Amino acid sequence: MVFSSLIFLIIFLPVLLLLYYSCPTRWRNVVLLCGSLVFYAWGEPVYIALLLLSTTADYFFGRALGKRQSNERHRKWLVAGSVLINLAVLGFFKYADFIIENLNALLGSSIEALELPLPIGISFYTFQSISYIVDVYRKKVEPQQSWLSFAVYISLFPQLVAGPIVQYGTIAAQLGKRMFSEVQFAEGIARFIRGLAKKVLLANNIGLLWEQISSQQTDQLAIAMAWLGIIAFAFQIYFDFSGYSDMAIGLGLMFGFRFNENFNLPYRAASITEFWRRWHISLGSWFKEYVYIPLGGNRQGLLKQLRNILIVWTLTGIWHGASWNFVLWGLYFALILTLEKLFMLKLLARCPRILQHSYAILLILLGWVIFVFEDLQQMSGYFTAMLGLQHHAVWLDEATLYQLSNYIVLLAILVVCAVAPRFSVLERFKISMTGALVSWGVHMALLLLCIAYLVDASFNPFLYFRF
Amino acid sequence: MINKKTAKLYKFGFTGIIGLLLVLLLAMPKASFSYFENRQLQSKLELSWQSLLDKSFAENAENYVADQFPWREHWFGLKAFAEQARFMTVNNGIYLGKEHFLFEAMKEPSWGEVEQYVDSINQLIGKFPAVHSTLLLAPTSVELYPQLLPKYADSYSQREAAERIAAQLAAQIAFVNGIDALQPYTSEHKLLYYRNDHHWSSYGAYLAYAAYMEKLGIAPLSLDEFEISVVSSSYRGSYHTKGQFIGTEADVIERYDSGYVQSHVYIADHNSTMDSLYDDSRLTQKDQYNYFLGGVHALMTITNELTDKGKEAGHQFEIDSMLVVKDSYAHAFIPFLSQHVREIHVVDPRYYNGSLEQYMKEHPVQELLLLYNIPTFVEERSLLGLKR
Incomplete structure (x- = not known):
């Protein structure tokens, strides 16, 4: 199930909230677990077994790690075993076909692809399990003694499907005992509605523009159109993903959990280093915590550090999908981050702000082209169009003007929402009582508008056919 | 900003809207055909192990909620209005x-x-x-x-x-x-x-x-x-x-x-x-x-x-x-x-x-x-x- 669906919004959520808050506190974890499993099973009933099996295995690994505090060798074996099992599961379901395909290409063999559907959220929950096991091993956190609490941690529906990747330590205490308050609940609602609006009103609509542009032949695209397209995609992926994180964080609050932030206005970055501190923060910190630092981080000389950057970014790339373009995308950022570390940051610091931002945005946009085209030929075709290197390149055509005239208002809204400039007048107004009421009204109006767009998505007139 | 007073408004506003829509969805008469769209609507749901496992139940349930949504046609109008308000000159492929x-x-x-x-x-x-x-x-x-x-x-x-x-x-x-x-x-x-x-x-x-x-x-x-x-x-x-x-x-x-x-x-x-x-x-x-x-x-x-x-x-x-x-x-x-x-x-x-x-x-x-x-x-x- 996804948050931005009518069935979630008007059936699953109200029913679960009602059950959750009408039962005594000690039963709430049971309700939450059952709700989460229904949520998960909705899209893929079979893989629920995998989720429960992996959860139970890691629960026992965690407890075993807790018991054998004396024997260091045993503990090493346990943590290695658990991490390997998690990686094997992830590797099998996510990368098996990719490996087979490449083996076939390389060796000329013809091993048949497995074509298994990807278990939903597997990239996220295996990473959460690993963070738990490693933290227990490092004695940063106590092993969870209750299977129920651990199962709630792994399967918690707000973050199960698309993050944020919640490290166990963040919510360990909340798994046992949660604070509930009306203000927190209301904050959750507001956050959820803003996330829903980001997804439904902003991401989906600008996504239509990207869909139209990307479905055209790249040699037909005017230069401006190609740029407009990738800008549209940059907005789409940001508002889609950060909207999802907002909804997750909001739902967490509504059920009594406080997750960490996952995005911090990434397009305000003045360098790529800064961009990655603002974009998908939970993934970045996971790789830092469980890959970069264990490899030695930056404490063993520049050469080792650059090697570590390379490893982390290759993995970050491939984590986004089993395809070469994601590897390329990771390497692209590894290269930029290395250059920034070596000299670019110092150089940038001497440039005017506007230049720093332009530099960052330009590299981010080029990065999205690598990200979005799994087919390398299409990718190079799109780059060709952006650079105007095709045969009869034009800067601007009627079609681009038409799209611009249609999307100009939305684009303006997107820029404002992505950059979120602060005006002191507005800030002062917001804390006044009138401001609070207006803000409430805006949130409710956004909710109704989101519902309208979701209902409209089912609008499917068959004007000619009835059979 | 949310304070103790407005917190209640959020709570009642949000749960009121989604709760009311749920009740209406259950209570309102079901339509089986949309003259407006000229097509059959999903008006029945059958639950079986088979339909659960092959995901057809999930799919049908989603169609059901969308097709039987309370005041469905008014929501289309609201969306179209919003599209027009943002100077969109095309909606659902019509200029x-x-x-x-x-x-x-x-x-x-x-x-x-x-x-x-x-x-x-x-x-x-x-x-x-x-x-x-x-x-x-x-x-x-x-x-x-x-x-x-x-x-x-x-x-x-x-x-x-x-x-x-x-x-x-x-x-x-x-x-x-x-x-x-x-x-x-x-x-x-x-x-x-x-x-x-x-x-x-x-x-x-x-x-x-x-x-x-x-x-x-x-x-x-x-x-x-x-x-x-x-x-x-x-x-x-x-x-x-x-x-x-x-x-x-x-x-x-x-x-x-x-x-x-x-x-x-x-x-x-x-x-x-x-x-x-x-x-x-x-x-x-x-x-x-x-x-x-x-x-x-x-x-x-x-x-x-x-x-x-x-x-x-x-x-x-x-x-x-x-x-x-x-x-x-x-x-x-x-x-x-x-x-x-x-x-x-x-x-x-x-x-x-x-x-x-x-x-x-x-x-x-x-x-x-x-x-x-x-x-x-x-x-x-x-x-x-x-x-x-």
């Missing part, structure tokens, strides 16, 4: 043009497939050398009123499409280009198309009829031989339904009567008859264009006879029997055709299950007319039932 005109743009056809299709039409008709055959291609409104499209909006040239098809047509098949027949009249006050629908108006159909008759060497009836009456002035058709724009104006449906002929219609689909080319009951429904011929049927036979008035005026049928293979553009056209043909067979291959070739063998006719609008002709390519 909001000037002078209250709505349009649907044509996409570039996949020419390889169209060429194959025209070839197979040539072959089929080649088997009936005795039948005089004509292809009449009608433009849709977007071709004739390009200046009313939103600025910079583009549509594939239907003239180019029509000329390319004509060039490939076998010599045996006569061609009438509807664009040439209608274009000279676009500046007239009288509209050739409905502004809210994808069909041509009776006047547009009349102009095409006149061109077709001239091609056959028959004198068409002149406009002043018809008594023109307005049968509806509240018509909002498919473009309106799809586009949902606010601030559009309803269209007028006109009927042209010469009084020379009386028509009897036999509808093979459900073995029924009508004594008129028009079905008044359709005017109270959403899709009022179905007034003509009572809407889409797979197979009809229309028998025409002269009335006393027709006999007195010395009117005569020039053609004894004719087969019209068509899309719904023919519905407004056939009343004019009926002035000249004693027996008209009407086949809509999109719904006709039999073989057209077989039908033509069993029902030999003098004259064959293929009547399509250009986008339907190139996109659906259903004429021969090749897909079956």
Whole structure:
């Protein structure tokens, strides 16, 4: 199930909230677990077994790690075993076909692809399990003694499907005992509605523009159109993903959990280093915590550090999908981050702000082209169009003007929402009582508008056919 | 900012909205058909282990919630309003043009497939050398009123499409280009198309009829031989339904009567008859264009006879029997055709299950007319039932 669906919004959520808050506190974890499993099973009933099996295995690994505090060798074996099992599961379901395909290409063999559907959220929950096991091993956190609490941690529906990747330590205490308050609940609602609006009103609509542009032949695209397209995609992926994180964080609050932030206005970055501190923060910190630092981080000389950057970014790339373009995308950022570390940051610091931002945005946009085209030929075709290197390149055509005239208002809204400039007048107004009421009204109006767009998505007139 | 006072408002506002919608969803009567969209709605849910495991239950449940959503059609309107408010001139593929005109743009056809299709039409008709055959291609409104499209909006040239098809047509098949027949009249006050629908108006159909008759060497009836009456002035058709724009104006449906002929219609689909080319009951429904011929049927036979008035005026049928293979553009056209043909067979291959070739063998006719609008002709390519 996804948050931005009518069935979630008007059936699953109200029913679960009602059950959750009408039962005594000690039963709430049971309700939450059952709700989460229904949520998960909705899209893929079979893989629920995998989720429960992996959860139970890691629960026992965690407890075993807790018991054998004396024997260091045993503990090493346990943590290695658990991490390997998690990686094997992830590797099998996510990368098996990719490996087979490449083996076939390389060796000329013809091993048949497995074509298994990807278990939903597997990239996220295996990473959460690993963070738990490693933290227990490092004695940063106590092993969870209750299977129920651990199962709630792994399967918690707000973050199960698309993050944020919640490290166990963040919510360990909340798994046992949660604070509930009306203000927190209301904050959750507001956050959820803003996330829903980001997804439904902003991401989906600008996504239509990207869909139209990307479905055209790249040699037909005017230069401006190609740029407009990738800008549209940059907005789409940001508002889609950060909207999802907002909804997750909001739902967490509504059920009594406080997750960490996952995005911090990434397009305000003045360098790529800064961009990655603002974009998908939970993934970045996971790789830092469980890959970069264990490899030695930056404490063993520049050469080792650059090697570590390379490893982390290759993995970050491939984590986004089993395809070469994601590897390329990771390497692209590894290269930029290395250059920034070596000299670019110092150089940038001497440039005017506007230049720093332009530099960052330009590299981010080029990065999205690598990200979005799994087919390398299409990718190079799109780059060709952006650079105007095709045969009869034009800067601007009627079609681009038409799209611009249609999307100009939305684009303006997107820029404002992505950059979120602060005006002191507005800030002062917001804390006044009138401001609070207006803000409430805006949130409710956004909710109704989101519902309208979701209902409209089912609008499917068959004007000619009835059979 | 959320404080203790506004927190309550958020709580009641949010849970109130989603809770109320849930209650209404459960309590409101279920609709099984949407006249608005002209399709079946998901109105039942069956739960079984099988449907749970193959995910069909999840899919059906999602369709169910969407299709039975409380006040469903009002939400469409709200969305369309928001789209219009952000200066979007296209909604669900329909363009909001000037002078209250709505349009649907044509996409570039996949020419390889169209060429194959025209070839197979040539072959089929080649088997009936005795039948005089004509292809009449009608433009849709977007071709004739390009200046009313939103600025910079583009549509594939239907003239180019029509000329390319004509060039490939076998010599045996006569061609009438509807664009040439209608274009000279676009500046007239009288509209050739409905502004809210994808069909041509009776006047547009009349102009095409006149061109077709001239091609056959028959004198068409002149406009002043018809008594023109307005049968509806509240018509909002498919473009309106799809586009949902606010601030559009309803269209007028006109009927042209010469009084020379009386028509009897036999509808093979459900073995029924009508004594008129028009079905008044359709005017109270959403899709009022179905007034003509009572809407889409797979197979009809229309028998025409002269009335006393027709006999007195010395009117005569020039053609004894004719087969019209068509899309719904023919519905407004056939009343004019009926002035000249004693027996008209009407086949809509999109719904006709039999073989057209077989039908033509069993029902030999003098004259064959293929009547399509250009986008339907190139996109659906259903004429021969090749897909079956």
